[in-house]
Amino acid sequence: MAVELTNRQKETLEFIREYIWRYESAPRLEEIADHFGVKTPTAHKALASLREKGLLYFGRDRVTGFYIRLPEYHGTSQLPFDINIVGKVNRYGEVHEFPKKTGHFPVILPNPDPEAIFALELRQHITAASMQAGDLLIFSSTKKAVPGDLGIFWYGKSWLLVSLYLVDQDPETPWYIMSKESDPNAIREYHEAGYLYWWPLAVNEETEAYFVKAANQYKVPWRPIAPEEIAAVAIQLERPMTI
């Protein structure tokens, strides 16, 4: 799509592009203003007009400060959008500091609902799930939980990452062994009501004792749970590796 630009708009765009290329960071608003010998509100106006034409996006984030996004597209028409990191996950899969925004990053997702998408950052390894510190887990709060999903729900102590199963999928799951409600009739009722088995994502031989203790201490419901009790479902994991 051809867009008509004034000279000032072209110069501003060129200045930003070159600045990012040279300094690997966005110019501050004052730097743009200084470069063109104008006041910051004028520079802001120039940016806003470029934003209106869809040539860049800029904003001020409460946590990370001023940013300018100048996306380029190669062989795809999909638009990235900003996702907020709003909590930290420990090695038990427990979510802390939630919801507290600590950063944001761009992602591409099919049909995303920006209101429903958020990310959590792993602060420790979760060996049982092949996850490591630094991984970013992306969740949707509107996707309906189905067996096989990874969800979060309030387990009495904190929000917890759990694997979800069909109620009658595997009678040998450890949950079944621990459950006091192992009555076949009760199981069938849960199944018919669309309830799901859950199991802490991080459970393995090392962490099992911790969950058993937490279960007793916080009166965790060791029963199947309704899909509505799942606050959000994980849709993607991103691991920045180089660095």
Place this chain on the structure above:
Amino acid sequence: MPHALTEREKEYLAFLRDYIRENENTPQLKDVADHFGVKLPSAHKVLEALQSKGYLIFRRGSQSGYFIRLAERGGGIEKVIKVMTLGNIDEYGEVTEFPSQLGHFPVVLMGVDENRVFALRAIQDIPQEKIQAGDFLICDFDKRPQPGDIALLPFGKSSNRQFLCRIYSATFGGSDFDLELDNTFAVSTYPVPESLLDPANDQRLAWAPIGYSPATEAYLIAEAEKENAPLNPIPPEYAFATVLRLYRHFFAFSEQPIQGP
């Protein structure tokens, strides 16, 4: 995406880059604070700001101790790229069916050359690296590996095989340089003969296939002998490509058309 940086943040970033280039290792928090003549909490604060803006990651690892890792081109122009999946990775970290077009999907990356980026798909679990079957690894032909990175390496000069390998520091440069820890780690991770960790080797990196474990050791050693692949540290330019990022699409979601084939 590019964030605006304060002058102080720019100075810190420049210092970290120089330090890593010279030493092939990241400084300790104390080194950073000493360099700028500030107290530890002040240095920590600046690093935290750089972390939230996407320029680096730092934390205290249970095994590795305190580390700072710089994001490659952290503030570069953000590009939306269609990445081609060009091969599979098995449990040993060996790349198979490379190069063949196995599908594509869109990603957002900072400042890369879109023609030099590709993906590999894990077809078996690699528990040592917390990689699962189905994960995609985004690789960059242009990125020179740093210690701590995973790189795609040729397996000997004569074979046509490639393995994904963890890169460790084996560089011996300055006199006040203490890499004993890294070398011990490399040796205990992968049986590199000690004679090959020659301190006279300049600009060399130790490596180990990411699938290396006591269970796969015998297989990997036998393959190395078969292909006449030396196990000594390599110059960084030997690496074909370096892994930038891992993507995992969760089970129930993967039915949606987010990626090929």
